[in-house]
Amino acid sequence: MSSVAVRLSNLNVWFGERQVLFNVNLSVPLNTVYAIMGPSGSGKSTILRVINKLILLRPESRVEGRVEVMGLDIYGDSVRPDQLARLTGMVFQTPNPFPHLSIYDNVAIGPRLHNTVKKSELDSLVRWALEKSALWDEVKDRLRDPASTLSGGQQQRLCIARALALKPRILLMDEPTANLDPVNAAKIEEVIRELSRDVTVIIVTHDPGQARRVANRAAILFMGRLVREGPLHSVLHDSYSQLIQRLTEEYAVQRGVSD
Numbered sequence: 001m002s003s004v005a006v007r008l009s010n011l012n013v014w015f016g017e018r019q020v021l022f023n024v025n026l027s028v029p030l031n032t033v034y035a036i037m038g039p040s041g042s043g044k045s046t047i048l049r050v051i052n053k054l055i056l057l058r059p060e061s062r063v064e065g066r067v068e069v070m071g072l073d074i075y076g077d078s079v080r081p082d083q084l085a086r087l088t089g090m091v092f093q094t095p096n097p098f099p100h101l102s103i104y105d106n107v108a109i110g111p112r113l114h115n116t117v118k119k120s121e122l123d124s125l126v127r128w129a130l131e132k133s134a135l136w137d138e139v140k141d142r143l144r145d146p147a148s149t150l151s152g153g154q155q156q157r158l159c160i161a162r163a164l165a166l167k168p169r170i171l172l173m174d175e176p177t178a179n180l181d182p183v184n185a186a187k188i189e190e191v192i193r194e195l196s197r198d199v200t201v202i203i204v205t206h207d208p209g210q211a212r213r214v215a216n217r218a219a220i221l222f223m224g225r226l227v228r229e230g231p232l233h234s235v236l237h238d239s240y241s242q243l244i245q246r247l248t249e250e251y252a253v254q255r256g257v258s259d
């Protein structure tokens, strides 16, 4: 079996006339935590949306290149949407549980829709997913309460549990702690470190400190181009902010020359 969870080869993406990713090549090894970093607008979220094909919801988008997820060429082969939905879970920046559904039903909704477990196994799956996301102890006595009664940090862990309930091989996380206080952010970082035993995590983050705490590999994007990629210690061997400042200055000089 391949040791690569996701491989992007010569990936180019456009929104209308505007190209936002340029010839990106990278491989995410299985069971790593892979951080994607870069300034705002550099294309980080677009990469996640290419990997789970959510980008196709934007009719103005165009994707070229090869995208392999667990060995499947997802834009070339006839990969069924439900097959991809089960391979890749997604956690967004803003927690988005179904607020009126119960805590239990939020986690159970994926397995019910995709018919992945027998009814008799659902309780233990829900418990497993809530334990994996470090939420079980806080909610075990109130599983029937609506998700809206949870705090923001708890709601984000519920979204992680919801994604995990489909047993994805890859978990995509788009700045999952950006809206959380440090205590809740630390809980989620701990969850991510634990998850990487069974799941490949690809996390978009603006915070080099977070990348250092959770990731073992990383990529840095700048204006849609991959500028660094590899083991974390080599990608972040010097100051991230100085690197971005230098790239921004070089870009300004180039613009000055070409304008």
Ligand SMILES: Nc1ncnc2c1ncn2[C@@H]1O[C@H](COP(=O)(O)OP(=O)(O)OP(=O)(O)O)[C@@H](O)[C@H]1O
Binding pocket: 015, 018, 020, 038, 039, 040, 041, 042, 043, 044, 045, 046, 047, 058, 060
């Ligand atoms: N639907 C769209 N139509 C046109 N342009 C888009 C669309 N979605 C994203 N873009 C542009 O694509 C570029 C990359 O966006 P993306 O959201 O991937 O960046 P990002 O690095 O994740 O940014 P941030 O850190 O601010 O979330 C940006 O310039 C953005 O304006």
